Amino acid sequence: MKTTFLFIGGPEIFVILLIVVMVFGADKIPEIARGLGKGIRQVKDATNDIKKEINDSAKNHGIDTDISKSIQKEIEDVKGGIDDFTGPIKRNL
Template sequence: MFGIGGGELVFILFIVLMLFGSDKVPEIARTMGKAMAQLKNATNDIKSEIHKGAEANGLDHNSLTSITGNINAQINEAKTNLLGDNANLTSNLLGDTATEIDKVKEDIDTISGPVKRHL
């Protein structure tokens, strides 16, 4: 649930209880529940409208899936064409950059070695 563990949830509930008091917590929970239900209903309504519009235009689930698959295939092909020649260039560039970074780290360690010893 949103990456929140049990201990974190208990802590959040404790803070809410301290801020709003025991009288307001059930009212807040009911309000939050109603808001979540309204959000879910609105989402379902939007989904159903999209499906109705697609069916009215002669598109069913299978045709939408095939269109999506074709679009993804075209995108992947364009990526391959665009990055195919540059893939080796990119890996060489990254390798050269890592080598230069290592050299700079060694230089910093060499320079700061005596300073660290004096501190």
């Protein structure tokens, strides 16, 4: 089984890395990687801050922010109902 990353296989990744080394040079790659890492970290921190602000604002206004638990409970109830209904059918097969 062939492993892919973003619909790109191993040979394609190798060619892309080769082009990056040729364009930027081997000495610039760690610097570029650090910059990308810092950028990704800043985006992640900003996303977490936005989520926290939304949750805090919702709690201050009395809005239930834990709606996923109630949705999960409803899903489990439906699954249980389906299992009860299909149980005899599965046993007959």
